[in-house]
Amino acid sequence: MAITATESHTTVTRPFGPASALSCRECGERYEIGPRFACEQCFGPLEVAYDFSGVSIDAIKSGPPSIWRYASLLPVPADVASRPNMAPGFTPLVRADRLAAELGLRSLHVKDDSANPTHSFKDRVVAMAVEAARAFGFHTLSCSSTGNLAGAVGAAAARAGLRSCVFIPAGLEEGKVVMAAVYGGRVVAIDGSYDDVNRFCSELIGDPAGEDWGFVNVNLRPFYAEGSKTLAYEIVEQLGWRLPEQIIIPIASGSQLTKIDKGFRELIELGLVEDTPYTVFGAQATGCSPVAKAWEAGHDVVQPVKPDTIAKSLAIGNPADGPYVLDVARRSGGCVSHVSDEEIVDSISLLARTEGIFAETAGGVTTGVLRRLLAEGKLDPNKETVVLNTGDGLKTLNAATAGVSATIAPSLEAFRDAGLAH
Amino acid sequence: MSGVNVRVPTILRTYTSGESEVTASGATLREVLTDLETNYPGISARILDDSGKIRRFVNVYVGDEDVRFASGVETATPAGSRVSVVPAVAGG
Numbered sequence: 001m002a003i004t005a006t007e008s009h010t011t012v013t014r015p016f017g018p019a020s021a022l023s024c025r026e027c028g029e030r031y032e033i034g035p036r037f038a039c040e041q042c043f044g045p046l047e048v049a050y051d052f053s054g055v056s057i058d059a060i061k062s063g064p065p066s067i068w069r070y071a072s073l074l075p076v077p078a079d080v081a082s083r084p085n086m087a088p089g090f091t092p093l094v095r096a097d098r099l100a101a102e103l104g105l106r107s108l109h110v111k112d113d114s115a116n117p118t119h120s121f122k123d124r125v126v127a128m129a130v131e132a133a134r135a136f137g138f139h140t141l142s143c144s145s146t147g148n149l150a151g152a153v154g155a156a157a158a159r160a161g162l163r164s165c166v167f168i169p170a171g172l173e174e175g176k177v178v179m180a181a182v183y184g185g186r187v188v189a190i191d192g193s194y195d196d197v198n199r200f201c202s203e204l205i206g207d208p209a210g211e212d213w214g215f216v217n218v219n220l221r222p223f224y225a226e227g228s229k230t231l232a233y234e235i236v237e238q239l240g241w242r243l244p245e246q247i248i249i250p251i252a253s254g255s256q257l258t259k260i261d262k263g264f265r266e267l268i269e270l271g272l273v274e275d276t277p278y279t280v281f282g283a284q285a286t287g288c289s290p291v292a293k294a295w296e297a298g299h300d301v302v303q304p305v306k307p308d309t310i311a312k313s314l315a316i317g318n319p320a321d322g323p324y325v326l327d328v329a330r331r332s333g334g335c336v337s338h339v340s341d342e343e344i345v346d347s348i349s350l351l352a353r354t355e356g357i358f359a360e361t362a363g364g365v366t367t368g369v370l371r372r373l374l375a376e377g378k379l380d381p382n383k384e385t386v387v388l389n390t391g392d393g394l395k396t397l398n399a400a401t402a403g404v405s406a407t408i409a410p411s412l413e414a415f416r417d418a419g420l421a422h
Numbered sequence: 423m424s425g426v427n428v429r430v431p432t433i434l435r436t437y438t439s440g441e442s443e444v445t446a447s448g449a450t451l452r453e454v455l456t457d458l459e460t461n462y463p464g465i466s467a468r469i470l471d472d473s474g475k476i477r478r479f480v481n482v483y484v485g486d487e488d489v490r491f492a493s494g495v496e497t498a499t500p501a502g503s504r505v506s507v508v509p510a511v512a513g514g
């Protein structure tokens with residue numbers, strides 16, 4: 001059975017580093033570290049709990065230029081950087097002065113995670129899951145994915161020498177399908193939505209057919225999710241060991257947003273950063289905005305929806321971490337907002353035109369929500385703001401409205417006649 | 423009343439002696455859960471909260487449909503249908 005932890009190798013370092021247990025986010029029940037993900041008492045999500053030691057800014061600064069500089073804050077062995085892996089992270093925090101000027105903001109940064117090895121933030125979370133899969137002795141790496149995760153799993157499995165088989169909803173963007181398949185693993189399209197794929201994978205895990213499989217976002221999810229904390233650590237380090245005052249984060253399942261908040265709180269608790277207020281805003285596409293709808297209605301439960309949006313990477317109609325997103329937004333004085341498909345397309349152009357960053361639809365969603373929050377007076381233009389770009393526009397080319405300016409004969413006359421000289 | 427197939431998640435199999443699939447009867451999900459409880463005491467309190475609603479982090483499907491798109495615990499469970507209980511998972 002895949003439910004008990006197996007010590008497959010005798011290692012000199014602790015395979016899960018500072019991680020001490022898994023604990024239920026709902027009722028606090030603690031469990032031994034293993035490939036388990038839901039509380040046996042209340043079905044609540046299990047989270048990694050730690051016993052931190054040896055965490056210091058100096059030690060972090062002397063680490064490699066990747067997420068592994070934060071290994072002492074993650075459920076990974078101390079020698080993690082020396083094992084074959086994608087070494088994601090340490091992506092640019094771009095000063096977005098031209099976009100800030102256009103929108104009337106005092107200070108804006110874009111955390112550009114399209115610079116990761118497979119061009120989305122998913123390389124961060126998969127890096128954690130690969131280490132857990134190794135430690136548990138799983139031979140196949142798998143996931144349910146809206147596209148980006150599939151690519152990250154394919155690549156990371158290839159480099160780690162694991163087999164992979166990923167599941168996606170049929171009809172995803174071609175760029176995402178090719179990126180998932182090129183690394184040589186299996187890609188299985190399911191005739192249904194992401195939520196159908198997710199249910200299927202959850203059932204597969206409980207079946208002998210899925211035994212010895214590590215599903216990065218199901219039975220390895222507690223470890224996987226911790227990877228998103230590295231976005232918080234990097235932003236803080238890149239701002240000079242300060243918390244941002246406002247941050248806008250896209251929401252699919254809500255995991256990334258919740259873990260960025262966890263990352264900020266850990267740095268505060270460890271005394272590595274001054275405890276200054278920060279406000280978290282969540283961003284969804286109107287065509288899949290169950291968390292934003294719950295926010296608007298003042299609910300603390302999230303009613304699932306059937307998604308219909310071009311932002312397929314965010315098209316999760318039943319976001320499991322939705323209630324926690326609402327908690328973070330409420331606690332930090334933020335909110336959860338949404339933008340239409342037209343605004344997404346428009347915002348992709350805006351970010352590209354002003355900052356030279358070509359975002360996929362998810363980046364269009366966060367940039368669009370930034371603009372909407374400013375217009376509605378919900379975001380303070382005088383506070384230092386960070387907006388996340390979590391994926392690369394090359395994967396969602398259909399959403400971009402751009403093309404050649406003119407087609408002309410190869411002659412100076414034709415160039416002049418077309419009115420192109422200026 | 424004829425049977426409904428119930429797929430049991432790993433964390434509830436202690437109640438079903440390790441069985442991953444069991445049969446139950448009932449015309450609605452609530453009746454199916456009540457019937458399950460008589461054969462596997464304790465199981466329904468894991469799925470439903472104290473007020474009888476489906477717990478926040480449990481997804482229940484009749485066929486391929488999340489019952490929250492239908493009538494929740496009052497969703498009809500026609501003979502031969504398959505009920506699946508799945509813990510919610512985030513990330514994708």
Ligand SMILES: Cc1ncc(COP(=O)(O)O)c(C=O)c1O
Nearest residue numbers: 252253254255256313390391514
């Ligand atoms: C590009 C991109 N951004 C953001 C997200 C949101 O992730 P989460 O499910 O952690 O909310 C995803 C999820 O697939 C994604 O692909």
Ligand SMILES: [Zn+2]
Nearest residue numbers: 024027039042
């Ligand atoms: Zn619990």
